[in-house]
Amino acid sequence: MKTIDILVGTTSGNTEYLADQLQQLLDADGRQCRVHYEPDLVDLDNTGIWLICVASHGAGDYADSMLQFAEQLAACETRLDDLRYAVIAVGESCYDTYCAAGRDADQRLQQLGAKSLVSRLEIDMLEDDPEVKASHWLPQFSQAVAQLPEPD
Numbered sequence: 001m002k003t004i005d006i007l008v009g010t011t012s013g014n015t016e017y018l019a020d021q022l023q024q025l026l027d028a029d030g031r032q033c034r035v036h037y038e039p040d041l042v043d044l045d046n047t048g049i050w051l052i053c054v055a056s057h058g059a060g061d062y063a064d065s066m067l068q069f070a071e072q073l074a075a076c077e078t079r080l081d082d083l084r085y086a087v088i089a090v091g092e093s094c095y096d097t098y099c100a101a102g103r104d105a106d107q108r109l110q111q112l113g114a115k116s117l118v119s120r121l122e123i124d125m126l127e128d129d130p131e132v133k134a135s136h137w138l139p140q141f142s143q144a145v146a147q148l149p150e151p152d
């Protein structure tokens with residue numbers, strides 16, 4: 001079974017908490033997950049499955065724990081054609097740059113040839129209960145993962 005790499009982009013902890021909850025739900029669903037609290041492109045399997053959970057900060061910047069990863073992704077020259085991924089973008093709708101980091105990660109991964117497993121989930125911390133919203137979205141993600149061919 002392929003491991004799901006959960007990549008966490010957080011500054012004040014909300015997205016880390018959410019990612020931990022998602023890990024538990026996926027574990028309970030029989031999936032293997034690895035959580036990366038400070039993801040580093042060099043350490044990640046770029047032929048695997050990534051679930052990117054990232055909050056926006058600054059003026060649409062990536063949250064602190066993903067700043068290095070954001071730079072690496074921007075500078076990446078390797079094609080990521082074998083990567084499958086999904087993005088959960090966390091933000092607040094009062095910002096013009098609502099969920100900009102998650103939107104950027106999604107766009108950049110597509111540019112690099114990675115395949116999105118399901119449409120990006122955007123969580124508005126002003127309106128949504130993040131755990132509830134994510135738990136409603138998660139089955140689509142799990143189903144898409146289940147349909148991937150098993151590794152040899």
Ligand SMILES: Cc1cc2nc3c(=O)[nH]c(=O)nc-3n(C[C@H](O)[C@H](O)[C@H](O)COP(=O)(O)O)c2cc1C
Binds near residue numbers: 009011055092099125
């Ligand atoms: C200084 C600051 C800047 C922020 N900038 C944005 C932004 O540009 N876009 C957005 O959608 N949300 C923005 N937010 C909202 C955060 O994404 C939101 O508070 C989120 O819950 C933070 O998640 P974290 O605790 O995982 O860091 C900002 C929050 C702060 C405190």
